Amino acid sequence: MRRAWAMTAAALVAGCLRQNPAFDGEGGTGGGSGGATTASSTTTSTTTTSTSAPTGTTDASTSSPTTSSSTTGVLPDMSSGTTETTGAPVGCWGLGVEDWAVESLGLDPPGSSPMLSPDAETLHWRAFLGGQWHVVRSVRDDPAVAFPAGASVWPSSSFEADHPAFVAATQELFFGGNGDIYVLPRDGDGWGVPTVAGGALAFGNRVESHPNPTADGATLLFQRDDGPAWGQFQLGFKFWQVARDPQVHPSFPDVAPVEVTPADPGFGVLACPALAPDGLRLFFGAFDSEGGGFGDPNDGRAGVWFAExxxxxxxxxxxxxxxxxxxxxxxxxxVAVSADGCQLTLALFTIGPGTPESRIARRG
Structure with missing residues (x-):
């Protein structure tokens, strides 16, 4: 049974796990090639549409999602986003954590959880269109230019489709929703049926989110709400990791995951893992420990940390x-980092009323 979440910690568990402005796109229900949605309809306020972190109790026995089968349209070419994992890309990993130029990341249609592909040429995010969640995809030919308007590639009536990470090597889409982590296989010209990505040992009865698969689909890092409470926050988080042989196991084996939470050198609570495609570098969000977790949580103390x-x-x-x-x-x-470490997508939000933003940081 899912337990109740406190409002302040609820926003942190999701990063951007609050519902995006409702938007009725035209052609947004098409599969794969789905018509590009337009911004002609009325948006709703983001201050009252939190969905993934409700203040009431969400019980798994009463919130089973509607199973969505393959869509009717033909999927676009999903090959963009592969990366070579036999050697670590050089790129920008030798640069410091301060060498960033940050700019706004416009998502059209509006949405959240902008998951960047390893080659930085494809972006997947979620958007609430026509009363249901969609995974939206945008492709660019040059990593230096802005992403064009995206198109819906998978609509669902009840899955939250948060942090949609497509693994080109295995033709799978991982996403969080309803307190679990799901995997949606590509099935020919359509999608299969989304299922929980592993057994009860790997994904138990706690709230799991932020799926981070490696580029080869063999390792999955995720966040779970089983960390110690800290300061004014009523719960904390840990990072966990499961592994498989993608050529043998269509889902992750039913084995207990391994905890991979970074040791705390000066933060009190952490969340929002963004694993590099090779699995060897990690960005995450955390509060500074100064102040003991009290005071204004939106004063800028919660920012990005790095480990390798x-x-x-x-x-x-x-x-x-x-x-x-x-x-x-x-x-x-x-949210997500490119294989060369040169681009990092960010989610900015407030704990409490406020409008979330998406940004992209570049270096090199």
């Missing part, structure tokens, strides 16, 4: 925060 490791089974090292990637008036959480 020598292997998928090695501990995180060099945990450090970026003084640049934090904004007064917001909580700043990373």
């Amino acid at each position: 490791r020598d292997g998928l089974d090695a501990p995180w090292q060099g945990v450090t925060r970026s003084a640049q990637l934090r904004v007064p008036g917001f909580v700043t959480c990373p």
Whole structure:
């Protein structure tokens, strides 16, 4: 049974897990090639549309999602986003955590959870269109230019479709929703049926979110609400990791996950993991421990931290925060990073009433 979440911690667990402005797009219900949605309809206020972190209790026995089968349209080419995982990309990983230029990331149609592909040429996000959640996809030919308007590639009547991460190597879409992590396989020209990504041991009865698959689909890092409470927050979070052989297991084996929470060198609560495609580097959101977790949570103390490791089974090292990637008036959480480490998508939101924003940070 899902337990009640406190309002302040509820916003943090999701980063941008609040419902986006409702938007009735034309052609938004088409599958795959789906018509590009337009911004002609009325939006609703984002201050009253929190969906993933309700203040009441969400019981799994009463909130089973509607199973959505394949769509009628033909999927676009989903091959963009692959990356070579046999060697670590050089790119911008040698640059410091302060060498960023941050700009607004316009999502058309409006949405949240902008998941960047490893090659930084494809962006998936979720949007609430015509009364249901959609996964929207936008492709650009040049990582230096802005993303064009996106098109719906998968509509669902009840899945929240948060942090939609498409793995080109296995033709799977991972996303969070209803307290679990789901995987949606591509089935020919349409989608299969979304199922929980693993067994009860891997994904139990706690709230799991923020799926972060590696580019080869063999490792999945995610967030769970089982960390210690801190300051004014009524719950905390840990990061967990499961592994599989994608050629053998269509889902992750029913084994207990391994905890991979970075050691705390000066933060009191963490959330919002953004794993590099090779699995060896991690951005995440966290509050500074100064103040003991009390005071205004939107004063800019919650920003982006970074860690790296020598292997998928090695501990995180060099945990450090970026003084640049934090904004007064917001909580700043990373969402996804490119394989070369040169681009990082960000979610900015407030704990309490406020309008969330999406931004992209570039370096190199």
